[in-house]
Amino acid sequence: MEGCVGLVGSAHNELPSGVLDVPLPLDKLSSQCGSQNCSRLNEQGTKIVVVSTGSFNPPTYMHLRMFELAKDALLSEGYDFLGGYMSPVNDSYGKQNLVLAEHRIEMCKVASSTSSFIMVDPWEARQPTYQRTLHVLDRVQDALNNTFTSEKVKVMLLCGADLLESFITPGVWIPEQVQAIFEIYGVICICRGGQDTRNVIFENDLLYNNKKNIKVVDEQIANDISSTKVSPHCDAWRKCSKYCVITQKTVEVHHSAIKALQNHGSSLLGPRANPCSKLYTICCCPHFESALT
Ligand SMILES: Nc1ncnc2c1ncn2[C@@H]1O[C@H](COP(=O)(O)OP(=O)(O)OP(=O)(O)O)[C@@H](O)[C@H]1O
Numbered sequence: 001m002e003g004c005v006g007l008v009g010s011a012h013n014e015l016p017s018g019v020l021d022v023p024l025p026l027d028k029l030s031s032q033c034g035s036q037n038c039s040r041l042n043e044q045g046t047k048i049v050v051v052s053t054g055s056f057n058p059p060t061y062m063h064l065r066m067f068e069l070a071k072d073a074l075l076s077e078g079y080d081f082l083g084g085y086m087s088p089v090n091d092s093y094g095k096q097n098l099v100l101a102e103h104r105i106e107m108c109k110v111a112s113s114t115s116s117f118i119m120v121d122p123w124e125a126r127q128p129t130y131q132r133t134l135h136v137l138d139r140v141q142d143a144l145n146n147t148f149t150s151e152k153v154k155v156m157l158l159c160g161a162d163l164l165e166s167f168i169t170p171g172v173w174i175p176e177q178v179q180a181i182f183e184i185y186g187v188i189c190i191c192r193g194g195q196d197t198r199n200v201i202f203e204n205d206l207l208y209n210n211k212k213n214i215k216v217v218d219e220q221i222a223n224d225i226s227s228t229k230v231s232p233h234c235d236a237w238r239k240c241s242k243y244c245v246i247t248q249k250t251v252e253v254h255h256s257a258i259k260a261l262q263n264h265g266s267s268l269l270g271p272r273a274n275p276c277s278k279l280y281t282i283c284c285c286p287h288f289e290s291a292l293t
């Protein structure tokens with residue numbers, strides 16, 4: 001399977017050409033069983049690390065909350081939970097108004113500094129090209145395998161329901177890679193926007209056939225916080241962004257990064273000068289029709 005071997009930190013220490021070595025932070029990984037009753041650890045005693053890929057443009061409280069919901073769900077099922085990573089997408093993804101990777105990494109670091117178990121993995125964002133989510137998961141799993149040599153640590157993809165639904169949108173994902181994500185890693189999906197995610201799974205063959213590899217976690221406190229909605233309000237901490245975006249520092253970084261995009265957009269964006277890059281257009285550009293013309 002493409003991309004599953006020769007990853008950063010692998011035992012053979014050989015990087016595929018063009019892949020930059022960016023170490024995986026490990027400092028916050030530790031058993032989260034302490035605060036919960038983990039007396040009935042599942043039979044394999046599997047330890048889980050979750051990875052959330054996305055734009056984080058900017059990170060919001062919901063991004064952090066996803067990790068908390070995942071942690072609680074996994075601990076309640078008897079898994080041990082070691083921590084999680086935010087993996088900001090590469091600049092080549094080309095989503096409209098996506099500020100530069102270094103700013104998004106910085107914002108995620110500020111946001112995750114408020115958590116005892118959420119970290120930022122800058123590997124994906126710092127590569128010279130776009131990295132598909134399967135490869136991001138492979139790289140984290142590989143780095144963890146090299147660290148936890150005597151324990152079984154399993155990586156899972158953490159996402160919101162919109163990302164799970166994008167799996168079944170034609171042309172967005174490579175079907176074999178989606179199958180590999182389900183079979184090798186599994187997905188923890190946080191319900192979002194009042195949609196009936198279980199019904200979506202029930203009605204789609206691909207999702208239904210993989211339902212044992214999808215953990216659906218309900219968000220009891222329904223809300224519709226999204227980066228796209230928050231972003232235009234990041235010019236002032238006291239306006240709508242307060243309590244949506246994590247800390248004033250995040251708002252400041254995002255505001256200056258957006259200003260830089262607006263002032264120097266074409267030179268910063270390069271091939272992304274169109275409303276959406278070719279890649280993002282194929283994936284999920286809301287301006288799909290106009291971007292084609
Ligand atoms: N309110 C939310 N509820 C559940 N999941 C969320 C929520 N906000 C973000 N996520 C999830 O976080 C991950 C990263 O999201 P991303 O950075 O694309 O932010 P976003 O808020 O979804 O942005 P946008 O609204 O611009 O698409 C995705 O899996 C997404 O589904």
Ligand SMILES: NC(=O)c1ccc[n+]([C@@H]2O[C@H](COP(=O)(O)O)[C@@H](O)[C@H]2O)c1
Nearest residue numbers: 053054055089132133134172173174283
């Ligand atoms: N084939 C793939 O691996 C694939 C396709 C579409 C989106 N994605 C990822 O999903 C995330 C989507 O982020 P947004 O919701 O911000 O567009 C990004 O991290 C992106 O890389 C991956």
